Each structure stands twice: as C-alpha cells, then as structure tokens.
Amino acid sequence: MFAIERLGKIKEILLKQKRVDVYELSELFSVTEVTIRRDLDKLEQAGFLVKIYGGAVLNEESEPDALSPASENDAYLEQKRMIGKIAGQMIENGDAIYLSPGTTCLEIARNLKNKRVTVVTNDMAIGFALKDSAGIKVIVTGGDLMPSTSTLVGGFAQQALDGIFINKAFIGIKGAHMDAGYTVGSHEEVMVIHSVKKISNEVIVVADYSKFNTTGFARLGDLNMTKKVITNKQVPSDYKKLYFENAVKLYTTFELE
C-alpha cells in the first residue's frame, strides 16, 4: 500500500474510533512504527489529529470548510479523488458538462485543469472551487439554498437549465441499491436532476463504493438509468455483474502507480 492510501485509511479509522494506536497501525499495514509516526506527523500538520503518547486522537475542532460540504475529513476523499480522475479523462475540450451537488462532483471539478469546458452546476461550492480556473466557463444556477448545504434547488434552479444543452452530466448520489435503485437526499434534488437528464447527451453516475447497498430519502431512478457509472474497485461483485448484464459501462478505479 502506498503512503497516500495509508493516510486515507488512517483517517477512516480515526473518524470511526476517534483514536489510533501506533503499534496497532504498524501491525495492520505491515510497516514500521517509524513510518506510522511519520504519517501521523503529516496528519497533525494538516490539523486532522493531535498526537498523544503511543498514538493520536481525532482533532474534533477541525471544522469543515464552510463552502465544501463535507470537506477534507471526508473518509472517502481518496476514493472520490480517483473517481474525479477517471471522470476527468472522459471530458474533452469544448464539452459543456453538468456537475451535481456534492463532494464527488467537486473532485471532478478539481480534475478539469487545463481543459477548455463549460461547467453548469447548482452547487455553490463547485462554482467557488473553479473561480480561479482560466479557460473554464462556470455557470451556477440560481435557486433556493438548501439549509446547511451549498446546494441550489427549486424553480429558479430549474429555469436556469432551460434552453441549454449539456454533453456530459455527472450525477452524484446518496445511495445505490438493488431494489431501491439510485436515491438522493431530497425530492427537490430529484427534480433538478430530471431536468438535467432532459437536456443532456450523456448522463454518468458517480458514486464511491460506500454508497452501494444504502438508500437516501428520494428515489432518482433504476440502476440502468445511465449507460455509464464510475465508482471504486471495492463495489460489491453482484453490482458489477448486474451492470455488465444490463449493458451499463462500469468504470472502477485501480490505483496502480
């Protein structure tokens, strides 16, 4: 395992257990304690944890950045980064793309450097993240701001989508489930995504593996709603099989470098 993945795993463990032990971690990852201490140093500098004797505890005061919904202490950030990288490969110069609200699509936005594209989004955080990207035209819809998020919904958001055309729409979801299909957090979000589908050439679902076998509040559609899905290699085998059999192209991430 590589340092960057190990850091991600340590973060995952910290978020779950609130504390980690140097000895246990070195056993778990089969690396020396020195290596683990170096990892913990890095995470301490990032303000993610506070070192204590023999280990470290989660820095509960590290507050999420107001404009990025779940921000840096997202346990699946690394998985989302890799999804962002694959999505970036699919986007070509001259494309008009839509990015749905959420941290997965935020990672796609971060992979648009050096591309000349138009980005349409109803997530203020995504718009903000692209503010310094030369060559990218950013359109943030108006709309009602959903409480304690950066997501815009409602009539104004939908109006903004009227009369434009999207080459590739990337849709983040809350849950993917064999029976329930794709789900998101609220009915208002479903409405916006339905409008996006109507104006898009190609719709691509992006979801890290933790989203599978879970459900959100509002139903978006069946698992074969889109012809392409980007997720991680850890996605359960029965989903891989289902997608292949339904002619949905399933892209998963394998970090080989």
Add this chain to the structure above:
Amino acid sequence: MGHFLEMRKISKRFNDNMVLSEVDFAADKAQVHAIIGENGAGKSTLMKILSGLFLPDSGEIWMDGEPISIQNPKQAQEHGIAMIYQEIRLFPDLNIAENVFMRREPLRTMRWPRLIDWDQAYRETEKLLQYLGLPLHARAIVKTLTIAQQKFVEMIKALSHDAKIIIMDEPTAALTEQEIELLFKVIKDVKKLGVSIIYISHRIEEIQQIADKVTVLRDGEVTQSALSSELDMTALIQAMVGRQLEDRYPKLKVKHGKEALRVEKLGFNGRIRNISLEVKKGEILGITGLSGSGRRTLAKVLFGIHGPYEGEIHMNGKAFKAMSPHIAKSHGLCYVTGITSEEGLIMNASISENIVLPNLDRVSHAGFLSTGRESEYARDLIDRLEISADEKEIVQSLSGGKQKKVILAKWLFASAKVLIMEEPTAGIDIASKLDIYNIMNELVLSGASIIMISSDLPEIMGMSDRIAVMYNGQIRKTFLKEEATQAGILYFASGGKDT
C-alpha cells in the same frame, strides 16, 4: 425421401444455460455436411450428443428411417458413428496398423491360443492407405508422422471400424495449405465410399471448397441450412453473427503517446508471415483471429519463446533481430498468458511467491530473499487488484478470476511497459472480468501499452483502440474501434479480402 441421419428437435441445457434449443440436423450418405458457428454456438455440444458423450434433454436421433438410442460412446460406435477430435487421439509409440486395430485386432482362430493375425491387420491397413493414395507404410510409428498424416490415420481407423458417419472437429486447425489440400482430397475419396462426413469448422472459405451442405448454428439454434453452393460468404457470416450486442465495455479514452513497440515484417516458420504492427503508449491494440490463425504464435515470437524469426522487433529505439524472454522482460515487455504455462503461475506456490518471481532483486538484500518485503509487496498488490485473498494462500486453491489477477499482479510488480495479454478474461466470473478491464484502463492511463489477443469479439471490439484481424499467419485487416463490426471482423478472419 428420408435422410440417412436425422437429429430431430434436440435440446440441451447446462445449468441455466440453453445450449441447444430444438435443433434439427440431417446428413446423407456420400456427402460432406458442414456445421459452422461462432464459439459457444452449440456445434460441439450437438456432435457430442451424436457421439454419445452427452445425453440430450429432449429430441430423437433417427438413422436409416428408424429411431436409434445413443446412450454412450460405445453405442455410437456400434451405429457406425466415429468422431475425429481436434487433438490427435493415437498412441504415439505404436505403428499405424497397431493404432488402427487397437483393441479389436483380427485373430488367426477363435480358439485358444487366440493369436493376433498381424498379417491381416497390416494387409487391411495397407489397402486403405493405398485407396486414399497415401504414401505411408503400415509399420510407420505414429509419432514420426506429421499432424496431417496422423489425421489420416484416424480416418483410416474410423473406416476400418466400418464407420458410416465420420465427424471431424476443426480438422484443418493445425495444418499447412498443402496439407489441407491433401486432406480435402482424402475427404473426397472417403465420401465416395458412401460415408457421411460431418465437418465442424469456422473457416468459411474452406466450407465452400469441401462441403455439399451447410448448417449454421447461432446461440443454440439453427439459423440457416442449405446447399453450400446456394450461400456466399456474406450470407454465411450474416447467419453466424446475428444482432450486434450493445457495447458494455468500460473503455476509457486515453491520449496516445510515443511508439512503445513496433514490429516489421515479422515471420516465423511459415506460421506467421510478414507481420508489421505498432502500439503506442496508452494504446490497446487488439489482435483477433480464429484458432490456427497464428495469433498466439505471434505473441510467443514477440516474447522470445519462439524463434529465430525473420524481420525486426523495435523497442525503446532499438531494433532486435533476436528475442528471448529475458531480453523482453528487461525492456518491460511481458506476456500475460493463460493460467498454466511457463509464463503463467506456479500452482503449488503461494500468491506472494508467484508475484515476486519475475523480479527477485526488488525483494532481496545482498542476495538473500527478504520474506518480509516479499509479503509487503504482495499484500499491496493483492489489495490494489482487489484479489481478496491472503498473500500466503496457495495459488491452486484460488478461483479462475483470482488466478488471472495474480498473473497480472506478477507483471505489475515487474513494472511492465508493454503487456501482451492473451485471452485476458476467458473462463472467469463477470465481476473479475470487469476488474480486469478497469485494470487495463488504469495501465494505459499510467502510460503502458497493451496488446490484447482475444477470440472474444465483443470484448476485443469493446476494449481495443485498433483491431488487427489475423488469418493464416497474416494480418488481413486493421480496423479502428469506430469502424469495427462483428461481421466485418469475421469476414477477414475467415479469409475474406479487401475488395
């Protein structure tokens, strides 16, 4: 008038898979009837039912106007049905006559001491050899004969059994052009004896030379059955391929870089000829062809298993006139084969031992193997390729999908730059299949190049940037991904030419 042999409404399923569904097939005396179809169309299953290896779930077999029962290979033989398989089934150390009369040697008298009448055995064998115009001696040891000659021995054996029906499974797969010509002459002579020959093949242009009738199978159903003179190649291919499946392969477009491997006018032993190709960084070049087209020989020549060769292999700006697996590996060229072969896996060793094998330097300290480091690298690769197994597990106990991934892990560990992947997903579960496609994406994304050799047409069309179609040791056509269709590929793979 009724036919000599009739198979009526034959159905067969394996588990949930309908392999044959109400198939009707008829063959007549003194005729060659060809059965064609893609892999998995049901040709072999139908013939295995006729030769008593499988029992049908339903359906009847009639011969000479009467229903017959074939419960096992022995009963099939008693009805005069003989099958000649792709692989030779003879005793290599015995001579022709001994093979022909194996287990039913003629006796001098029926009473004790039951001595074998060898004179008669040799006489009859010589007679058949002469009839077929074969310059062979009945006392010639089988292993000294060519593959084609061994096929003739099998035919003579069938004839001496009084076979009325001879089934030949891909008889020309390993033969040269002259041998094929001779085989066709022999088949015509055998036909004149009143024998009905059932000829299984997917080489369409051969069928028009040798067959009187053709039956086309697709997905376990008969899609066409007619006189071969009534059907041209295009019609046969149409009957074989049917509807084009929707693309379901996760192909990721990657920008291609500089040339990684180039081959110029490569030839080996007449088995591959005049092959020129190149693959760029980030590119997947698909190579397909029917069995016997030379696609696997090409891989073995590139990796230095077969040689010496004519022509040149260019890697890293250098031209190689000779290749060995060692040179190939040191230039980052690797060969990801089927599971058990010299470049595959050591079945009774652990996953981690298999993975570190191509590059022991990386896990050694002053010449000593460090098992700690070996495990660390292995665990890392097991995790990255989602093999979900312990690094100490013995490879033999793993599923096919996991074994394939271990082979890949082994080459990733050796930092391969150009991967020749042979039948990368044959016989593995769908989830592992998808994993392998996505690992291929990630490989080309990191700047590697892949030469994928596969007989799975949807797979090769789905994952390749370009597709080279081989026939008879040569590349007949190279398609761009966007231009390729199943019918187009099959046309060139069956010997069709650009018009």
